[in-house]
Amino acid sequence: MADSVTLRNTVAYAVEEAAAASDGAPATIHFVVFESARAVDPTGPADLGDDHELLDRVSVWADEDRAGQEASVEVELAVVGAxxxxxxxxxxxxxxxxxxxxHDVDRVVLDPEYDPGSGAPMLWPLATELQRRDLDVEEAPVERPRRQTVLGRTGTARKYVAIFGASFLFYQALGAWTTFDLVTGGLTAGLVAALLAPIVFGHQPSLTHLAVQTVRMAVYAPYLLWEIAKANLQIAYVVLHPSLPIDPEMVEFDAAVWGDTPVTTLANSITLTPGTLTVDVTEQSFVVHSLTEATRDGLFEGSLERAVRFVFWGRAAARIPSPRERGEEGDDG
Amino acid sequence: MAISEYAAVALVAGGAFFGLVAAVGLVRLPDVYTRTHAASKSDTLGAVLALGGVALVIDAQLATVKAVFLLLFMFLTNPTAAHAIARAARDQGIEPWTTDDADAGGEP
Structure with missing residues (x-):
């Protein structure tokens, strides 16, 4: 595999399949990338930096997916062809x-958007060659990206129950637990669940997973509040200062967060922290308008980003380097 | 006055202060992006502080819960609206104001 638009779903599919095939015994998935630098420059030295970065990302995804599975699935990462x-x-x-x-692997799952040949379509010949070598080969049956992102995912019973429960409890919190409220609340929650259950969750909600995220979110909220209060005072100072010391600039950077909810959380947190305003987000690429030099620095220190990664993936993911260390600093053209 | 009432007064006063900052910022700042900064954030904190004060003094359990919900939704919707405004401005091709504009004699 390599970096591609369908990679995220391919990882999810591989984890699901491995869990289904395990039958109690632990199954092992090997995520394998081909060494990529020499595909461009055959004489150059093998440069594994990009490949390892990709594998790190895949391992975070795999951990996320494994959290929702009962069967134990082992994950191995490897670069071949170096x-x-x-x-x-x-x-x-x-x-x-x-x-x-x-490594005693008998089944190969290919990312359908994976293309080893730089430019020339090579996935099909590769699959054929692999089959000739007695390997069980398949392309992951994932949705290709469309011009318009699909909102509808498949709704499952667990999703319906989760949405129904949440909206019913919310309704009762605002209501008064009377018979009338219970009945209308049930109807409303049913309607909400029917309409929204296929949309809201990216993958199967599990109670432990949600509980862990809620606890981490509870840790995050005071931190965010503190940041907001602190930065608001700075802005108050700037706005009320007679000479209005501002130096606004548009900056662009790629955030190291993945998935709809984490990206939205980060974007809104950036907007809430005064001095920075998320203008546009595509995939992970953020366009941020910043009011002063100091707020730009704060943004590239990446503490917010780190905190969001902590909420969704735990402490290991929080240790990914900050945008400054990754060299993501860049002005908007 | 009970302690909670003092706290509520302090919160509401803080809310009023940040509301004022938002208004002043809206007038003084030079372009749509910077004004969105003032309008969206100082405003959020102002409203949230005021709501927090309300939640503290209202005795009725239910109203407190409602105030807290309002507070949460404030945090969700305000940045989203600010983002929508800024994004619309960018899509329209509005160039952000920089300090160079000030040197060129543009309004500060």
């Missing part, structure tokens, strides 16, 4: 087959 120059589909297939033999 020791040789790969050119044709059968060379790629050889490299992968060697890896599969060495």
């Amino acid at each position: 020791d040789r120059y790969l050119f044709s589909p059968d060379q790629y297939a050889d490299a992968l087959a060697d890896y599969a033999a060495a």
